[in-house]
Amino acid sequence: MGSVTDVGTEWYGSDNPADWRWNYWWVVPIYPYGKRRTLYREVVPDTIWTFEQVQGIFYVAVPIRMTVVRLESGGLLVYAPIAPTRECIRWMRSLEDQYGAVKYIVLPTVSGIEHKVFVGPFARRFPQAQVYVAPHQWSYPVDLPLSWLGLPGGRTQRLPDDPAAAPFTDEFDYAILGPIRLGLGNFEEVSLFHRRSRTLLLTDTLVSVPDHPPAITQLDPYPLLFHARDDAFEAIEDTEANRRKGWQRTALFSFYFRPDALDTVTLGQSFRESLRVGDRSRRAFFGIYPFRWKPQWKQSFEALRGNGRPFVAPILQTLILNRNPVATLDWVDKVAQWEFQHIIPAHLDAPLEVEADAFRNAFRFLHPEGDRVTLLPDADFELLRELDVSLSKRGITPPVPPSLKR
Incomplete structure (x- = not known):
């Protein structure tokens, strides 16, 4: 075989x-x-x-x-x-x-x-x-x-x-x-x-999570390059480093929605910035780019990836x-x-x-005496915890068993 x-x-x-x-x-x-x-x-x-x-x-x-x-x-x-x-x-x-x-x-x-x-x-x-x-x-x-x-x-x-x-x-x-x-x-x-x-x-x-962008994502690298930027005014430049940077940020988005290393910009400010973006190559979503990454975003990704575990x-x-x-x-x-x-x-x-x-x-977090075996930063779970509380209060999801509440 x-x-x-x-x-x-x-x-x-x-x-x-x-x-x-x-x-x-x-x-x-x-x-x-x-x-x-x-x-x-x-x-x-x-x-x-x-x-x-x-x-x-x-x-x-x-x-x-x-x-x-x-x-x-x-x-x-x-x-x-x-x-x-x-x-x-x-x-x-x-x-x-x-x-x-x-x-x-x-x-x-x-x-x-x-x-x-x-x-x-x-x-x-x-x-x-x-x-x-x-x-x-x-x-x-x-x-x-x-x-x-x-x-x-x-x-x-x-x-x-x-x-x-x-x-x-x-x-x-x-x-x-x-x-x-x-x-x-x-x-x-x-x-x-x-x-x-x-x-x-x-x-x-x-x-x-792989460290480098998967091959299928590189057939059209624009989404990677879009998220490699630090603000709406930064040029979209196709380099290996930017593809990797964009992929790592994409991974943080996809798992946490709002990781702790991300600051969101108000819609009003994002719109005003979009009007100042002159280069049409940077005007995806009408030039709106409501993100600001904190310096520790890289450490957050490394914790998420955990050397590929x-x-x-x-x-x-x-x-x-x-x-x-x-x-x-x-x-x-x-x-x-x-x-x-x-x-x-x-x-x-x-x-x-x-x-x-x-x-x-990988499932040890479900044991009452267990911890988050993945060693993910607790701060990155903030939005998910907020959703958890909101959904439970509205009766949309059942409550978490008391033994598993963190």
């Missing part, structure tokens, strides 16, 4: 912008809107491939990943589909030509709209595939049938609670985290373990998993029993060379 490669063999698709087109971007109108490039990578030779695109808001653009696994019986399994652009589908057809048709498509989440929105369109490109979804799907404000959510009728079903009842049980194990009740809806994630390659597939529960995203620590620590830790124990050596999350860095002990350690 092949092992995970150091970086993986990467391929970029067509240089024709028509091949990047995503016509349904208006359903979830976030960057990069109607044009999404795809990076295709072989992770385990002849066995596992990843497909990456980017998505974000206000140029906070981060990778989103789909994973494809070759079945021993022939054919392919797809975990967490991305936008089925012409470029993406062309790579998928090349895999089908070599290894057989897509047999199974798995939607491993119930609340991640950035994953759910692509499943129906992706599945329609592979009409022979069976679609399996995390069991407790929901929609707001009214729960709708799966077929009304754009999923193909007649071949879409919920994953069985018992993995032995799934048709791919001879090659995979899976464990369902949740549902964790959050008021308006649930949080739920399906972890999938490919026994032959000893690879664990996750969606949102675990991540690792895996951790649970702050929003999951503060607003979601701590609502049901018992169920979460039961899931952790179950997953940790599998003899995985590699983890492929749906976001940020991958593959991760992580085994069971490091996986367990």
